[in-house]
Amino acid sequence: MTRLAGSSKLLRAMNESAALAHLLDPGRLTRSDLRKLTALSTPTISEVLRRLTDAGLVTVVGHNSGRPGPNAEIYAAKPDAAYAAAVSVRDIGPSGAPSVVAALCDLTGEVRGRVESRVDFLASDPMDALVDVVARLRDEAGVPADRVRHVRLGVAGSYDARAATIRHVHLPGFGRAGLVPRIAAALGTEVGVDNDVNLAAVAERRRGVGRDADGFALLWLGQEGLGLAIDMAGTLMRGARGGAGEIGYMPLYSPDSTGRKLDLQHLFGGAAILELARDNGVPGRTPAEAVRTAAADPAAAGDFLTGLADRIAVGLAAVVAVLDPYLVVLAGPIAQAGGGTLLSAVSAAMRRAAPLESPIALTAIDDDAVLLGALDAGLTAVRESLIASIRSAHQ
Numbered sequence: 001m002t003r004l005a006g007s008s009k010l011l012r013a014m015n016e017s018a019a020l021a022h023l024l025d026p027g028r029l030t031r032s033d034l035r036k037l038t039a040l041s042t043p044t045i046s047e048v049l050r051r052l053t054d055a056g057l058v059t060v061v062g063h064n065s066g067r068p069g070p071n072a073e074i075y076a077a078k079p080d081a082a083y084a085a086a087v088s089v090r091d092i093g094p095s096g097a098p099s100v101v102a103a104l105c106d107l108t109g110e111v112r113g114r115v116e117s118r119v120d121f122l123a124s125d126p127m128d129a130l131v132d133v134v135a136r137l138r139d140e141a142g143v144p145a146d147r148v149r150h151v152r153l154g155v156a157g158s159y160d161a162r163a164a165t166i167r168h169v170h171l172p173g174f175g176r177a178g179l180v181p182r183i184a185a186a187l188g189t190e191v192g193v194d195n196d197v198n199l200a201a202v203a204e205r206r207r208g209v210g211r212d213a214d215g216f217a218l219l220w221l222g223q224e225g226l227g228l229a230i231d232m233a234g235t236l237m238r239g240a241r242g243g244a245g246e247i248g249y250m251p252l253y254s255p256d257s258t259g260r261k262l263d264l265q266h267l268f269g270g271a272a273i274l275e276l277a278r279d280n281g282v283p284g285r286t287p288a289e290a291v292r293t294a295a296a297d298p299a300a301a302g303d304f305l306t307g308l309a310d311r312i313a314v315g316l317a318a319v320v321a322v323l324d325p326y327l328v329v330l331a332g333p334i335a336q337a338g339g340g341t342l343l344s345a346v347s348a349a350m351r352r353a354a355p356l357e358s359p360i361a362l363t364a365i366d367d368d369a370v371l372l373g374a375l376d377a378g379l380t381a382v383r384e385s386l387i388a389s390i391r392s393a394h395q
Contacts, residue, residue, distance in 0.1 A: 012048075012051075013390055015038070015040055015044060015048050016048050016051055016052060016390045017387040017388075017390045018038050018040075019034055019038060019040075019045070019048045019049065019052065020052055020057060020058070020077070020386065020387055020390065021383075021387060022034060022037050022038065023052075023058055023075060023076055023077045024077050024107070024108075024383050027076040027077055027108065028061060028062075028074055028075075028076045029074065029075055029076070030064055030072040030073065030074055030075070031045050031046060031049065031072065031073070031075075032072060034048075034049075034075075049075060053075075055390075056078060056081055057077060057078055057081050057386065058075050058076070058077060058078060059075070059076065059077075059078045060073045060074065060075060061074050061075065061076045062074040076108070077107050077108060078107065079106040079107050079108045079110065080106055080107070080143075080147065081107050081147075081386075082106075082107050082147055082148075082149040082382050082385075082386060083104055083105065083106055083107070083112070083143055083147050083148045083149065083382070084104070084105055084148070084149065084150050084151075084152065084375060084378030084379045084381065084382045085102060085103070085104050085134055085137060085138075085148050085150070085151045085152070085378060086102065086103050086104075086105075086151075086152050086154070086371050086372075086374030086375040086377075086378050087100060087101070087102045087130060087133060087134065087151060087152070087153045087154065087374065088100070088101045088102070088154045088196065088199075088368065088370045088371045088374060089130075089153070089154065089155050089156070089171065089174075089196075090156075090370075099116060099117065099118050099119065100116070100117055100119050100129060100130065100133050101114070101115070101116045101368060101371050102114070102115050102116075102133045102134060102136075102137045102371075103115075103137070103371055103374075103375055104137050104138070104141050104143060104148070105375050105378075105379055107379075107382065107383070107386075109375075109379055111375070112141040112143065113137050113140050113141035113143075114137075115133060115136055115137050115140060117133060117136075121171050121172045121173055121174075122172050125173060126171070126172075126173040126174050126176075126179060126183075127179060127182050127183050127186060130153070130183055131183065131186045131187060134148070134151060134187055145187075145188060145189075146188070148187075148189050149189060149190065149381075149382045149385055149386075150189060150190045150191075150192065150378045150381040150382045150385065151183075151184075151187060151189060151190070151191045151192070151378065152191075152192045152193075152194065152199075152374040152375070152377045152378035152381065153180070153183075153191060153192065153193045153194070153374070154193075154194055154195070154196040154199045154370045154371070154373070154374045155169055155171075155174060155193065155194075155195070155196060156169060156170070156171075156195075156196050156222075156224075156225060156227075157169030157170075157174065157175075157195065158195050158238075158239075158241065158242035158243040158244075158245075158246060159180070159193040159194065159195070159242045160241040160242050160243075161193075161242065162241070163177060163241075164177060164178055164179075164180055164181055165177045165178075165179075166179065166180070166193065167241065167242070167243065168243060168246055168249075180193055190381070190385070192377065192378070192381060194374070194377060195227065195229075195238075195242065195245065196220075196227070196370045197218065197220040197227030197228065197229045197245060197331075197332075197370075198229045198236050198238065198245065198373075199369070199370045199373030199374045199377060200218060200220060200229065200331055200332070200363075200365070200369035200370050200373050201216075201218045201229035201230075201231050201236060201329075201373065202236070202373035202374075202376050202377050203365050203369045203370075203372040203373035203376060204216070204218055204231075204329055204331065204363060204364070204365060204369065204373075205231055205234060206373075206376050207364070207365060207372065207376075208329070208363055208364035208365050208369075209327070209329055209361045209362075209363065209364045210231060210327065210329060213231075213326050213327045214233055214326045215230075215231050215232045215233050215325060215326050215327075216231050216325055216326060216327040216328065216329050217229070217230055217231070217319050217320075217323055217325040217327075217328050217329070218230075218231070218328075218329040218331050218363075219247075219312075219315065219316060219319065219328065219329070219330055219331065219332075219335075220331050220332040220335075221268070221312070221330065221331070221332040221333070221334035221335045222270065222332045222333060222334065223270050223286055223287055223288055223333050223334070224269065224270040224271075225248050225265065225269060225270070226247055226248040226264055226265055226268070226269055226315070227245055227246070227247065227248070227332075228244075228245035228246075228247040228319060229245055230244060230245060230323065230325075247264055247315060247318075247319070248263065248264050248265035248269060249263055249264075249265070250263055250264045250315070250318065251263050252264065252266075252267060252314070264314070264315050267311045267314060267315070268308060268311040268312050268315070270286075270287040270334075272311070273287040273290060273291065273308060273334065274286075274287055274290060276304060276307055276308060276311075277290035277291075277294070277304055279304075280294075280301060280302040280303055280304035280307070281302060282294050282301050282302070282304045287333075287334055288333045288334055288336075288337040289337070290304075291308070291334050291337040291338045291342065292337040292338070294338075294341075295337065295338045295339055295341040295342055298341060305338070305341065305342065305345045306345060306349070308342070308345070309342065309345035309346045309348065309349035310349045310352075310353070312330075312346050312349065313346060313349035313350045313352070313353040313354075314353070316328060316346070316350055316353075316360075317350065317353050317354040317356060320350075320354070320356045320357075320358045321354070321356060324356075324358065325358055326358075326359075327358070327359050327360075327361060328358050328359065328360045328361070329360075329361055329362075329363055330342070330343060330346065330360065330361070330362050330363065331363035331365070331369060332363075332369075335362060335363060336363065336366070339362065340362065342362075343360065343361070343362045346360060347360050
């Protein structure tokens with residue numbers, strides 16, 4: 001009898017989690033719609049909706065009057081049942097100083113608030129700074145702290161979950177072991193960390209040119225650093241310690257070389273782009289400004305764009321030779337600044353550089369791709385947590 005009772009609870013949990021999953025995406029469904037999607041009986045669907053409504057996860061949002069008989073109630077996930085927050089920590093903000101950008105979305109994905117602030121991490125503890133920005137975000141949106149079920153942090157580095165340590169990060173204090181668990185404890189919620197370029201790929205998969213691709217490699221051309229994200233049919237390759245895609249460290253020298261030890265960062269990182277721009281008489285205070293200026297008037301930029309494209313092709317040739325991706329996406333501030341002009345130059349450089357074929361596209365994200373990807377990843381975590389909590393409640 002105990003086993004039968006347990007089986008009944010499990011079945012109820014499965015029914016409720018299946019219905020909630022459909023209401024979360026695409027949402028706005030009638031009992032009849034849910035019955036068709038889940039293959040459950042009408043009485044079972046009615047009971048499931050009652051339980052989800054009583055739990056505060058689902059609400060009636062309207063009535064369908066386009067059918068004969070009584071108007072059918074339309075159900076959807078309750079937007080304020082739970083929230084996800086995203087925090088993007090930038091090495092260099094538009095002002096030339098490190099900045100923290102944060103956003104908050106409800107259970108339907110609607111953005112409820114967004115804040116940005118410059119932070120001097122030499123004088124501020126990272127934990128205090130990040131806790132403060134999330135608290136400010138909650139206050140401005142009027143959201144209770146216990147409704148924020150997940151915070152997704154994007155950093156220019158890699159997160160080793162086993163060691164609870166952010167690696168390859170250049171911001172002061174961010175490499176301390178145990179920083180992330182301390183932030184989670186201070187916020188009282190789950191905190192996930194991901195490389196900023198991986199999060200940009202999440203946004204590209206959900207909102208951009210990677211939406212219909214079987215897989216893609218996203219090359220991030222940042223104001224300072226470089227990065228690579230590898231999407232395999234919607235799953236990101238992160239590596240054993242979260243360091244997959246740290247392409248800027250790829251060496252470009254022979255072991256017996258007596259000259260300067262170069263890597264890809266030295267070839268087309270931010271400082272290298274500015275140096276190349278100066279050599280060609282292209283003005284710009286930042287790498288993105290120089291590239292934007294050159295793209296607006298290529299004839300006046302000398303060999304700058306061709307030279308930059310040839311350097312980018314060195315990195316891309318290695319990526320394509322190893323991964324043979326269905327698609328390569330150029331993203332980040334430099335790619336956005338160069339637009340179609342830089343894309344054409346890189347495509348031509350790839351044809352000159354190697355007998356390797358892979359379509360190359362420009363990112364379709366014109367907003368903060370890292371922040372959008374962090375919101376998408378955070379919202380997915382919240383939804384999965386809610387579904388899992390339903391099943392746990394019936395165990």
